[in-house]
Amino acid sequence: MNIVDRVRLGLAVGVAKTITAAVRVLGLGAASVLPGAISRRFHPRLLSLLCEQVKQGVILVVGTNGKTTTSLLLRTILEDQNYKVAHNETGANLINGLVTALLNKTNLIGTLTADYAILEVDENIVPLLLKDCQPRVLLGLNLFRDQLDRYGEVDAISQRWQTAIGPLSPETIIILNADDPTLSYLGQQLTQKVRYFGLSEPNLYLDEIPHAVDSIYCPSCGYPLTYEGVYLSHLGDYSCEKCGFHKSPLDLNSQDWPQILIGVYNKYNTLAAGLVAQELNIEKKPIFQTVKQFKAAFGRAEELTIKGKQVRILLSKNPVGMNETIRAVNDIKKMGKSSTTLLVLNDRIPDGTDVSWIWDVDTEPLVKLGGNLVVSGDRTYDMALRLKYSQDTLPEKNNHVKLIVKENLQEAIETALNLTTEAETLHIVPTYSAMLEVRGILTGRQIL
Structure with missing residues (x-):
């Protein structure tokens, strides 16, 4: 040199x-x-x-x-x-x-x-x-x-x-x-x-x-x-x-x-x-x-304790990732250890501006198991519509899911936490920029 x-x-x-x-x-x-x-x-x-x-x-x-x-x-x-x-x-x-x-x-x-x-x-x-x-x-x-x-x-x-x-x-x-x-x-x-x-x-x-x-x-x-x-x-x-x-x-x-x-x-x-x-x-x-x-990386099955409640953040930014996240969440729901899931969909540059990929996600298994599904993010209503279509495929007698729409992310997190008991785990399923926002709200620290 x-x-x-x-x-x-x-x-x-x-x-x-x-x-x-x-x-x-x-x-x-x-x-x-x-x-x-x-x-x-x-x-x-x-x-x-x-x-x-x-x-x-x-x-x-x-x-x-x-x-x-x-x-x-x-x-x-x-x-x-x-x-x-x-x-x-x-x-x-x-x-x-x-x-x-x-x-x-x-x-x-x-x-x-x-x-x-x-x-x-x-x-x-x-x-x-x-x-x-x-x-x-x-x-x-x-x-x-x-x-x-x-x-x-x-x-x-x-x-x-x-x-x-x-x-x-x-x-x-x-x-x-x-x-x-x-x-x-x-x-x-x-x-x-x-x-x-x-x-x-x-x-x-x-x-x-x-x-x-x-x-x-x-x-x-x-x-x-x-x-x-x-x-x-x-x-x-x-x-x-x-x-x-x-x-x-x-x-x-x-x-x-x-x-x-x-x-x-x-x-x-x-x-x-x-x-x-x-x-x-x-x-x-x-x-x-x-x-x-081993302990999880931030946002990747990362586990936090917030207000005495267990929270697990599962980054999902494409169809395959979200399908596998749903598969993992459902395994825990079947054991009675989770009843509430928060899905946060953004369409910023880190996420990809095309959110049509959510229609390639098999959301039906998540909806079929019931419980509380809280939706937020920049594209709140796109995700809510995807889940509503899945909900409409179920027979009325099996339709035990409660869909909650909250445009404000802080309100969505508070709602999801309130619906989660101390014996359960709240699963948060965000895209990339949404994951950073979620962690910023939960921990008070952002990433630049």
Whole structure:
């Protein structure tokens, strides 16, 4: 690094740390984006310079669902082994958020002190990021339809990923979800070392393929895939009768592994983080110990106690995510431990401005179990209408759901809390910006 680069790096770091301190002292939030945005103006190669300094390597976590939870679990595993880890823990997964996370682990002259950097990455910026970052591990969790107004369909994202990953070093380890046909096929085209995780538990098969399914056609020849069983959306055990494409062999047995949190989707998150840890030469026993003690990331099955009531926040921002959330919530409702659910739908930039995806969500099972459904958010009435249609499909004698519409989010939260007993858990199901608002109201702290 020449003298000019060092001066510019030092200036960028100084500005970032000053902004971070100011935001936190003023109580404006976690300063997870703004420092990176401003510091990059002082040094355009800042991200590259920081990534090069990570001692043991950068781990990129990409995919539609599960990035924050998987990243936090992996970070916890590494920290339990006494490694120093840089991590964009607030979920700020665009370039500015990644830079901010790395800057937080530098000293005043820009020297990075982390052994590993775990960066959860928005799926749409993977090609851009890989121009400035040569990762040690790239972990692909899944690909679902998500914010079609921004990303397009999953096959287009997969093609961009393949083009971007192809030139990476042969030493880069690629870890993919074999249950996702698109990712399994992607891995079979790569020249790097590829490892696969997935489920081998037929008892977890769904009774039928859900409405919100994306990739039931062979990514090699386009012929309909034959599924032995489906775990969620299009993730399952499959093969193509026409060209012979099939699910890649797994590098671990999911039946041997414990699980973090609730829901089948969190079993995938556990396996993903666990396989990465094993590739980093960490033994199973300490991995399992961490898994059993793990606490949720904010908004991702995060549990809070508010006014003596138990609250669980379940971020749901696309059809697959919300279907799995409903599945998990219903399992708890069937045990009599929950009677009230608050759904908050926003249509801001972080959420995606097209909310038509809610009509791909199978809300009927949630409505069928009855109880209190409180609705709020910028698109309160869109969500209320979706639930009303589900309600109208039920016979009158089975219609035990109470639909409550509250445009004001604070009023909606208070209403939902009042309807929840101390023996129950209130489930809040928000989109991304709604989740930040909900947490801001419940905890008094926002995220910038």
